[in-house]
Amino acid sequence: AQRVTQPEKLLSVFKGAPVELKCNYSYSGSPELFWYVQYSRQRLQLLLRHISRESIKGFTADLNKGETSFHLKKPFAQEEDSAMYYCALKGGGGNKLTFGTGTQLKVEL
Amino acid sequence: GAVVSQHPSRVICKSGTSVKIECRSLDFQATTMFWYRQFPKQSLMLMATSNEGSKATYEQGVEKDKFLINHASLTLSTLTVTSAHPEDSSFYICSARDGGPGELFFGEGSRLTVL
Numbered sequence: 147a148q149r150v151t152q153p154e155k156l157l158s159v160f161k162g163a164p165v166e167l168k169c170n171y172s173y174s175g176s177p178e179l180f181w182y183v184q185y186s187r188q189r190l191q192l193l194l195r196h197i198s199r200e201s202i203k204g205f206t207a208d209l210n211k212g213e214t215s216f217h218l219k220k221p222f223a224q225e226e227d228s229a230m231y232y233c234a235l236k237g238g239g240g241n242k243l244t245f246g247t248g249t250q251l252k253v254e255l
Numbered sequence: 256g257a258v259v260s261q262h263p264s265r266v267i268c269k270s271g272t273s274v275k276i277e278c279r280s281l282d283f284q285a286t287t288m289f290w291y292r293q294f295p296k297q298s299l300m301l302m303a304t305s306n307e308g309s310k311a312t313y314e315q316g317v318e319k320d321k322f323l324i325n326h327a328s329l330t331l332s333t334l335t336v337t338s339a340h341p342e343d344s345s346f347y348i349c350s351a352r353d354g355g356p357g358e359l360f361f362g363e364g365s366r367l368t369v370l
Contacts, residue, residue: 155296190299190348190361232298241352242289243359247298 169233
């Protein structure tokens with residue numbers, strides 16, 4: 147069975163501080179991992195995916211197969227980064243996504 | 256980008272009635288749509304995979320007769336909550352993929368409250 151774990155329900159940082167949102171996964175095959183973001187009163191949207199190896203809005207995430215992690219990082223938090231962040235894993239048949247429980251990021255001034 | 260629209264965004268119904276939620280892909284065709292359920296402050300739980308022209312594939316523990324899914328066209332999937340009860344109150348979200356392994360786009364969600 148596949149599983150995604152986000153240990154922190156809430157992460158509060160000051161503006162300009164580094165951010166790391168943790169995500170660990172459990173999957174027997176070769177995983178494809180994503181970070182989704184949900185801003186207040188908006189729909190869920192894709193932030194980035196590991197296969198793209200891209201930086202979106204200053205965020206990056208590296209897949210570490212040894213540690214089965216896909217932590218989301220940003221060197222300097224901005225107020226507009228405050229949102230709910232979900233780590234997700236695509237695996238198994240049907241291209242299903244399994245989501246973690248989410249981490250609420252709050253960037254304080 | 257592609258847009259997925261859900262309707263209604265909010266619905267309140269009496270216990271025992273049935274409620275239909277629509278999910279439309281507005282500018283692309285989706286052979287597969289996904290229905291999720293989200294409880295307050297919890298993650299999205301996949302309920303079922305909706306396949307155009309065929310039966311939906313339900314996740315373990317999801318009652319097929321309770322949550323009827325119909326995917327009659329390439330742009331529309333519907334979720335009907337039959338004989339709704341207060342415990343069915345939740346946020347229901349659909350998503351669709353814009354072709355193949357492409358990005359998954361989400362609807363804005365539908366909040367169901369069963370009195």
